[in-house]
Amino acid sequence: MVALLCAGEYCHVHTVGKHQAAIHVENYFNELQQQHPFTLLCAYPLSAFPHGDDRAMFGEVCRLHTEVLPAENLDMGADLDTMRRTIALLQQQAYALSTEVYDRKQVERALREVNFDRLTGLPNRSVFHDRMEMDIKRSRRTQRPVALLFIDLDHFKEINDTLGHATGDVLLKQVGKRLASYVRASDTVTRLGGDEFTITLAELTNIATVTDVAQKILDDLSHPFQLDDEVAYISASIGITLYPQDAASVGELLRNADQAMYESKALGRNRFCYFTHSMQEAAQTRMAISNDLRRAIGNDQLTVFYQPIVDMHAGGIVKAEALLRWQHPENGEISPVDFIPIAEHTGMIVGIGNWVFQRALQQAGEWRITQPDFTVSVNVSPVQFYRSNEAYYREWLNNCKTLGGPPGAGPAVSIEITESLMMASDETVMDKLAAFQNAGIKISLDDFGTGYSSLSYLRKFNLDYLKIDQSFVHNLEQDTANCALCEAIIVMAHKLGLKVIAEGIETPGQRDMLARAGCDYGQGYLFGQPIPADQFDVLLKNAPPRLAGQPVHA
Numbered sequence: 037m038v039a040l041l042c043a044g045e046y047c048h049v050h051t052v053g054k055h056q057a058a059i060h061v062e063n064y065f066n067e068l069q070q071q072h073p074f075t076l077l078c079a080y081p082l083s084a085f086p087h088g089d090d091r092a093m094f095g096e097v098c099r100l101h102t103e104v105l106p107a108e109n110l111d112m113g114a115d116l117d118t119m120r121r122t123i124a125l126l127q128q129q130a131y132a133l134s135t136e137v138y139d140r141k142q143v144e145r146a147l148r149e150v151n152f153d154r155l156t157g158l159p160n161r162s163v164f165h166d167r168m169e170m171d172i173k174r175s176r177r178t179q180r181p182v183a184l185l186f187i188d189l190d191h192f193k194e195i196n197d198t199l200g201h202a203t204g205d206v207l208l209k210q211v212g213k214r215l216a217s218y219v220r221a222s223d224t225v226t227r228l229g230g231d232e233f234t235i236t237l238a239e240l241t242n243i244a245t246v247t248d249v250a251q252k253i254l255d256d257l258s259h260p261f262q263l264d265d266e267v268a269y270i271s272a273s274i275g276i277t278l279y280p281q282d283a284a285s286v287g288e289l290l291r292n293a294d295q296a297m298y299e300s301k302a303l304g305r306n307r308f309c310y311f312t313h314s315m316q317e318a319a320q321t322r323m324a325i326s327n328d329l330r331r332a333i334g335n336d337q338l339t340v341f342y343q344p345i346v347d348m349h350a351g352g353i354v355k356a357e358a359l360l361r362w363q364h365p366e367n368g369e370i371s372p373v374d375f376i377p378i379a380e381h382t383g384m385i386v387g388i389g390n391w392v393f394q395r396a397l398q399q400a401g402e403w404r405i406t407q408p409d410f411t412v413s414v415n416v417s418p419v420q421f422y423r424s425n426e427a428y429y430r431e432w433l434n435n436c437k438t439l440g441g442p443p444g445a446g447p448a449v450s451i452e453i454t455e456s457l458m459m460a461s462d463e464t465v466m467d468k469l470a471a472f473q474n475a476g477i478k479i480s481l482d483d484f485g486t487g488y489s490s491l492s493y494l495r496k497f498n499l500d501y502l503k504i505d506q507s508f509v510h511n512l513e514q515d516t517a518n519c520a521l522c523e524a525i526i527v528m529a530h531k532l533g534l535k536v537i538a539e540g541i542e543t544p545g546q547r548d549m550l551a552r553a554g555c556d557y558g559q560g561y562l563f564g565q566p567i568p569a570d571q572f573d574v575l576l577k578n579a580p581p582r583l584a585g586q587p588v589h590a
């Protein structure tokens with residue numbers, strides 16, 4: 037702000053040279069500027085004020101105080117005393133002005149914080165509500181529909197986990213920029229929070245535009261993001277709802293779009309779905325299940341059942357798989373297929389999974405008293421790996437030392453993981469898996485054959501067991517191709533040093549074919565259904581080691 041009073045070519049003070057007053061004022065203003073982080077130009081030509089508001093304010097100060105003049109009006113012939121007086125007044129006025137500007141900036145900043153997302157600079161949830169209300173009102177007048185797109189990035193947590201939170205922030209900023217570039221002036225892009233964004237398309241003349249915009253978003257987000265030194269590839273799931281077709285209020289529309297987004301995730305992500313009323317019903321059911329599940333945890337409605345796993349060659353039950361069961365007080369038994377995804381979505385799976393692990397470990401310890409190498413396998417959801425912290429699995433490892441019977445045959449529990457975990461795995465997941473393995477916990481790959489079925493993962497993760505999915509076993513006797521495939525999987529698994537467990541064995545024919553193919557262990561209704569611990573206890577006590585070939589009935 038050195039240019040104070042140096043209003044232009046004809047500036048009097050400037051021409052005077054080292055004028056003490058000017059130097060004094062300069063210093064004063066420089067100090068002022070250090071205290072207030074903005075540029076204050078005083079006695080500068082009005083035209084030099086960069087912002088219209090500031091220009092108007094300074095003009096107003098000049099008008100109210102006739103001695104203070106904008107540079108255009110300075111009398112260049114005035115004597116130095118007049119100039120000094122002018123400068124003194126300028127000091128006062130400038131201070132008043134600076135305070136005013138400072139206050140205004142503070143108010144503006146506070147307003148920005150209330151209305152705009154700090155990270156992306158996009159309008160936030162409260163602006164979203166206000167604008168959507170306005171769009172709805174306008175739509176009632178114009179009869180033009182409004183579309184709401186709810187956009188949630190896929191697996192964003194992995195970006196944070198692998199590249200760090202700061203890089204995650206950079207990505208969110210860039211996503212915000214890309215999204216903002218698609219829309220017209222009548223549309224609104226907001227960040228609701230986390231990795232959730234909305235786009236409101238108002239004044240729609242052609243509803244087909246919505247699909248085009250959604251597809252464009254997916255296409256554009258699939259292009260790489262340069263994040264400092266890293267390159268990230270992402271996708272998003274989008275839910276779309278329309279006003280007035282789907283709902284009448286902002287709250288309902290947001291819920292609809294969220295449900296449709298949830299559907300996109302459930303269908304495999306990287307896609308968009310329009311809201312439908314059946315989704316609403318499904319969402320209500322999910323909500324009810326989620327609320328009831330929360331209560332079930334504390335009310336002893338959850339139990340662990342055990343399904344026998346037999347040795348296909350030596351005979352006898354040598355292992356069990358722990359399977360969670362929920363007995364709802366009013367609705368009877370609720371299938372894990374219905375409640376596990378909800379437990380995963382809400383994060384409840386972390387607590388539930390922990391509980392199952394402890395139960396299984398304790399139970400396996402009791403069975404080890406009579407059968408020292410008996411093992412119970414526990415399903416571990418990918419969400420448990422992502423959401424749990426280090427303390428969580430350290431506790432598991434410690435418990436393995438104290439619970440589960442006398443040491444000797446290694447930990448009494450093994451864990452079952454899915455292929456999706458290995459495919460999406462990052463370093464933290466790898467570290468956790470390695471910690472389990474180092475503690476001697478065996479790892480099975482569940483449902484092999486239903487997903488990506490990558491052999492390279494088997495090698496990379498150094499697994500112990502591979503479980504052939506029941507869909508292969510189901511029509512083994514009718515389908516020779518399936519039989520050949522099972523044989524190939526068993527040979528290949530053995531070459532990689534893995535033992536094979538076949539799931540879903542229901543007939544002696546299936547058992548015999550798998551045994552001939554070299555399958556190590558079998559599980560299925562032929563050997564026993566999942567049953568409570570006390571019944572399993574009886575089964576185990578009454579089932580002496582036998583030759584494979586004699587089914588074990590529950």
Ligand SMILES: Nc1nc2c(ncn2[C@@H]2O[C@H](COP(=O)(O)OP(=O)(O)OP(=O)(O)O)[C@@H](O)[C@H]2O)c(=O)[nH]1
Pocket residue numbers: 155188189190191192193194196200201202203204205208229230231301305
């Ligand atoms: N870097 C960064 N991360 C955030 C911010 N706000 C929330 N997050 C993280 O964003 C992640 C959002 O995760 P979710 O949407 O639940 O899960 P996801 O990994 O995207 O998985 P899906 O949505 O199921 O595909 C969480 O891990 C939050 O901790 C933020 O401002 N910056």
